[in-house]
Amino acid sequence: MMPLIRLKEIVKRYGEILALNRLNLEVNRGEILAVLGPNGAGKTTLLKIIAGIEEPTSGEIYYNDSIINKGFSSFIRQRCTMVFQRTIVFNTTVYNNIAYGLKIRRRSKAEIDKRVHEALRIVKLEGYEKRNAKKLSGGEQQRVSIARALVLEPEILLLDEPTANLDPRTTSIIEEVIRYVNRELETTVLIATHNIFQVGNVADRAAFMLNGRVIESGPLKDLLNKPSLKIADFTRLENVFHGIAKPLSTGTSIIDIGDSIYIEAAFEKTGPVTVFIQPEDIIVSKKPIESSARNIIKGRIIEIIDHGPIIRLKVDTGKIFTAQITRQSFKDMNLNIGSEIYLVYKASSVSLL
Amino acid sequence: MGQNVQLSIAENTQNSIKTRTSIIIENGRSHMVSEIIEGLKHAINLIISGDPSVLDATFRSIYVSGSATLLVTVWSIPLGILIGYKKFPGRRIVKGIFNAMLGMPTVGLGLILYLMLSRSGPLGILRMLYTPYAIIIGQAILITPIMVSFTANAIEDVAPEVKDLAKTLGASESQASLAVFKEALPSIILAIVASFNRAIAELGVALMLGGNISGLTRVLTTTIALETTRGNFELAIALTIILLLIVFALSFVTNMLKRE
Incomplete structure (x- = not known):
């Protein structure tokens, strides 16, 4: 199948900084592709180039197999729309925000009305037309910016860290929207993220970036078992553990991940495995609690990462675990760096990669 | 025993001196306080009647500083937009110069312009000294750096992000620039108001270039200074109240508009 977008040997320099270093990538029509990689890998630059906002220093971009020459990035801009990591809304009503691109395209008032209404329905912000966009919460603003992009029915929707720093409810709405536009509008979607869990939820395929190039790409499952990725120090890959699994008589498995730490998982598997646990699936308690959860481990908080409504805790148990709790529980529990806590999670929260 | 008595007498004397001095100060203070209260009463009467x-100085202040502000808008807004939006060599230096001139002392500027405009000065032929036009030009120069800097900052705050956003939504270069300008507009209006407030509240330029001529170049600040030295507090207080009202009301309205 002919790829929708093909990038060949793309180089992008900002003065001394080499943001993209001979990058090659193909994007297939109708897929959801995750662009994974640590911060600074060049994900945002890649998206801006596909979006036609930046032009590459050198290299070739093919759209439907025909080359896009320098100075013709406006051709691509009409077809690809990007949603930025830092949410920006125009200082006006939600309606005017979402209608902006349609007005630029000189659509009729009736059509704009209809499409803005539909876009708001998709992002679950019905009735928000007359609200001032600047006065909405961060999550609502992010949904407005996604509605503003998808109302244009672009061929490619580019999302830069669409759910970073958002609360779990908004995250799930946004993931739902991504699946919806891909399925119903047949939009090709690219998601740049450092959050591997999000990718697992929505993406068909992933491309892994490091130092300005794509080092691996393919179905997510295959990708995570590639030795090149295991060797690389992806500190952003949270709660991913490699170990040896042994089945138990109970139908579960016990996985030895080293440092005498064991994880019980709700699958039967023998031999080397890679597993991950969603940070939001881990319960944090100050005392060992009796529960149905099969895994409990004691640790010490070594880092507190503030994401607004949610807080991420890095916990040293011998291995580093990441747990995610709400700001309210964080306050109520009076946690600090060095606090001793217990991490509790179910065997069924352990997923096999 | 005798020594003790002497000591206590000395203490008493000292105490009574202290008491007397404090009575004098108290009297002075209460005199001043009553004068302020009287002044306030008269001032309010002057304004109401x-x-x-009062009207002459107020309208001239608004006319002179308003003209200066309008005039400055013509070059400062485009210049501020240029500095905030475009990347050109030496941009940082230009911005640095305008920032440095933000705190320009009004007497210094007044003196320089006085020397230029006086009969024997290089611009003496214009016969402008001691006219309202001289004050307008002086205040225009004074507030140019404010308007340029604030406008540049307003544009810089929104420029790269809003530009990229407009472009990805399909805007052309000029449409994207317009979007940036629209987003910065509330802050630019604030820059204009801040400039006007600086102009109407300054004294040095108006005094040195206007000469405080009654019915011709007398503005709020120069009249306040003059009437205070004359001991004519009622008028000074009345004019100060008006000056504060103008400045506060403008800032308040702009802030309300900005929030909307």
Whole structure:
């Protein structure tokens, strides 16, 4: 199948900084592709180039197999729309925000009305037309910016860290929207993220970036078992553990991940495995609690990462675990760096990669 | 015993001196306080009754500083937009110069312009000294750096992000620039108001270039200074109240508009 977008040997320099270093990538029509990689890998630059906002220093971009020459990035801009990591809304009503691109395209008032209404329905912000966009919460603003992009029915929707720093409810709405536009509008979607869990939820395929190039790409499952990725120090890959699994008589498995730490998982598997646990699936308690959860481990908080409504805790148990709790529980529990806590999670929260 | 008595007498004397001094100070203070209260009463009367000298100074201040502000808008807004939006060599230096001139002392500027405009100065031929036009030009120069800097900052705050956003939504370069300008507009209006407030509240330029001529170049600040030295507090207080009202009301309205 002919790829929708093909990038060949793309180089992008900002003065001394080499943001993209001979990058090659193909994007297939109708897929959801995750662009994974640590911060600074060049994900945002890649998206801006596909979006036609930046032009590459050198290299070739093919759209439907025909080359896009320098100075013709406006051709691509009409077809690809990007949603930025830092949410920006125009200082006006939600309606005017979402209608902006349609007005630029000189659509009729009736059509704009209809499409803005539909876009708001998709992002679950019905009735928000007359609200001032600047006065909405961060999550609502992010949904407005996604509605503003998808109302244009672009061929490619580019999302830069669409759910970073958002609360779990908004995250799930946004993931739902991504699946919806891909399925119903047949939009090709690219998601740049450092959050591997999000990718697992929505993406068909992933491309892994490091130092300005794509080092691996393919179905997510295959990708995570590639030795090149295991060797690389992806500190952003949270709660991913490699170990040896042994089945138990109970139908579960016990996985030895080293440092005498064991994880019980709700699958039967023998031999080397890679597993991950969603940070939001881990319960944090100050005392060992009796529960149905099969895994409990004691640790010490070594880092507190503030994401607004949610807080991420890095916990040293011998291995580093990441747990995610709400700001309210964080306050109520009076946690600090060095606090001793217990991490509790179910065997069924352990997923096999 | 005798020594003790002497000591206590000395203490008493000292105490009575202290008491007397403090009574004098108290008297002075209460005199001043009553004068302020009287002044306030008279001042409010002057404002309500529409005293000609109050109206004259007020309208001239608004006319002179308003003209200066309008004039400055013509070059400062485009220049500020250029500095905030375009990347050109030496941009940082230009911005640095305008930032440095933000705190320009008004007497210094007044003196320089006085020397230029006086009969024997290089611009003496214009015969402008001691006219309202001289004050307008002086205040225009004074507030140019404010308007340029604030406008540049307003544009810089929104420029790269809003530009990229407009472009990805399909805007052309010029449409994207317009979007940036629209987003910065509330802050630019604030820059204009801040400039006007600086102009109407300054004294040095108006005094040195206007000469405080009654009915011709007398503005709020120069009249306040003059009437205070004359001991004519009622008029000074009345004019100060008006000056504060103008400045506060403008800032308040702009802030309300900005929030909307």
